[in-house]
Amino acid sequence: MSGEGEPKRPHTQGGDSAAANDNTPVTREAAGVQQLFNTTVAAQTPFLGDKWLSVFAALSSAKDALRDVDDGVKGTIRPIGWAKPPPPADSADGLPPDVCRDVIYPWLPIDEAVCSARPISRAHGSQLVNEAFVQRRITKHLSRHSLTGLIDVQRTAADTTNAAAPTPAPPTTSSSSSDAPAPAAAGGGRHVSHFCHLCQCCYALEHGGVVWCEWPEFIRLADIYKLTPSTGLPLIMSAQWMAAHLPTKADFHTMPLALRQYSTFGHLLNYQGTSLAITKLDEPDDGDEGKKGKKEAEGGDGDGDGGVTRQRYRIGSSEHEWRFETLPLSGLPPRHPYRHTYDPHNPPIRYHDHVVGDFLFPSFTAFMKWMVLVEWCFQEGVDEKQVFGAVVGGGDERYRSLLTDPIDGHTTIDFITEGEWDDGQRRLIILKGMKEDDTVAAYLDLYGGIINLYTTEAELEGQTRLSDRYPTAMQLARSLLTKHRLAHIIPQ
Structure with missing residues (x-):
């Protein structure tokens, strides 16, 4: 029985050879990232295997049809009753590796690409969706959003292993702040593999692309006003911070995208000795009760689109x-x-x-x-x-x-x-x-x-x-x- 949130694998031939590949270091690492993406609220939505089932079936059928034509007489259709040739040895992998690499994976969000790699191509998926694949995605997103040289990630496993201690969450007045470190990060920070760190950063960069395009101007201003680290740009998304504050993709979506994007680098900025990290508050400010009537008069009830x-x-x-x-949309007057x-x-x-x-x-x-x-x-x-x-x-x-x-x-x-x-x-x-x-x-x-x-x-x-x-x-x-x-x- 498959684990909760894990996609069911189709029964295929060649199961013994596929199972042998399930215990390699690369496969185990990919499985760890798959668990990272699956143990979230988003995992309750229909999985990519269901959404793309017709696509995969069509591609597989087309592949089989081409083989049938090659095995028959060129220019003819195989007569009814002919025995279908035995499948080749690699049919247990479903789609050929080059189709997965060049056609399927580049079009998928990073979480779906990682979580679908093994079900689609069990022998080759972990090798195709690897560190090099994710790094190419990160470089593409940084370039597309004009963030190259302004934001980056820890590019090597040594950077991830030897990075400084986790950045502590700023002190909060409520333990329910979404940016408080996860329990797993207590006591020196949760270990995160380099592949997992790259996937977390890639997921952050590919969400809200239009909003990401707003940040280059801000970062350049921040640099001119000497708010950036003494080491200069780019601002590095560290493995420790990402593991402590965004251990799953559900955590990423606990703020509006613009605020969450800022949170991935804002703690690196500094004003007169104070980190400019963002923190969600749960308690009201002094005087909020006095403002309540004004806000309700504006039409806001706290729930927004x-x-x-x-x-x-x-x-x-x-x-x-x-x-x-x-402010929610409902908090703005009708003609605002x-x-x-x-x-x-x-x-x-x-x-x-x-x-x-x-x-x-x-x-x-x-x-x-x-x-x-x-x-x-x-x-x-x-x-x-x-x-x-x-x-x-x-x-x-x-x-x-x-x-x-x-x-x-x-x-x-x-x-x-x-x-x-x-x-x-x-x-x-x-x-x-x-x-x-x-x-x-x-x-x-x-x-x-x-x-x-x-x-x-x-x-x-x-x-x-x-x-x-x-x-x-x-x-x-x-x-x-x-x-x-x-x-x-x-x-x-």
């Missing part, structure tokens, strides 16, 4: 911590602009600023870029400064255009300050800091009819004109403001 709920999180800890909450762009994988965020009030961001990734520029800009050695500020007036149509229109060639971070300036509209226009070779950042901050220019560019001493003291930031700002007929606000 795509599995998003009104859930609180924390980044950082102690004196350097920032709390926010995800964020309803049109709502993505349950990258949901809107509400963040409370003790000075200004509540900020509402259209997505978690937009919120995180804002955090780098506004909250984490005081990292030692960054030296961000305000170059100039100008008052235009909230009713000026040129200002309104810059505040609301698409800005070609630049990333914008749009968010709402609830109940204040310009009906709450606020925008950061990032002029520099998002591209691969950028070493400084510069951006415009627009709110309440005011335009401010900030930059990390080092000031050139001995110069009196702003355009000479900050040539890069000023040239970019002048170009954009001139295009919107606002060059007159730029000081000399």
Whole structure:
């Protein structure tokens, strides 16, 4: 009887030779990863063998038909009654190895490729879906999401074996936090084979590809603002952290994808000595009861489309911590602009600023870029400064255009300050800091009819004109403001 969650193997000929292969080191390792993927909630869904049964049957039938034609008279159909030739010795493997390698496995998600390798090709599956296969998948995903050089995995077994001790989960006020280490990780961390680690990382990278494409800009900004490790980029998904925090694929799906993706590398970032790891919170903040009526008036009951709920999180800890909450679709008023762009994988965020009030961001990734520029800009050695500020007036149509229109060639971070300036509209226009070779950042901050220019560019001493003291930031700002007929606000 097959184990729970394990796919049933079809009865085939040549069972003795196949069984001999079931005890090889590679096969045992593949079986371990199969157990990793099968012992999850997702394993309760129909298995790939059922979903792809017709495909496998069709391919096998086509293979048999070709053999029949070859064994008969070319150009004819074998007459009824002819005895079918005995099957070749490798028929116990189902599909030929090259078909599995070149046709089937490349199209399957990594968990289905691993879990189906042995049932489809028992003698060859573990050799085809091996470390080299998974590493190629990882490299492809990193390249596809423009993450090459920014994020990576421990590439060799030595890296996995000799890595540092597991990264501890940040302290929580509740033991039910989804990012608390699994019991198996207690006492120094659960051992994970290199193949298993590669599969965990590959699974993480191939989920939410469109959202992964949002992170390169954030990581480049984080590097400019000196939030990345002293060893520099790429940020490495370590075997110890993955084993402690994401032991199964069910754990991966306990947060919206954007938040979970950040969790795989966020603990490596550091602000003034504090890890910027993300933690799910279970207890309410002080004053939450007072906000309850306001949230219910907005139409939110805590249940949202795509599995998003009104859930609180924390980044950082102690004196350097920032709390926010995800918003379900039902938590937005009927005509709210964020309803049109709502993505349950990258949901809107509400963040409370003790000075200004509540900020509402259209997505978690937009919120995180804002955090780098506004909250984490005081990292030692960054030296961000305000170059100039100008008052235009909230009713000026040129200002309104810059505040609301698409800005070609630049990333914008749009968010709402609830109940204040310009009906709450606020925008950061990032002029520099998002591209691969950028070493400084510069951006415009627009709110309440005011335009401010900030930059990390080092000031050139001995110069009196702003355009000479900050040539890069000023040239970019002048170009954009001139295009919107606002060059007159730029000081000399």
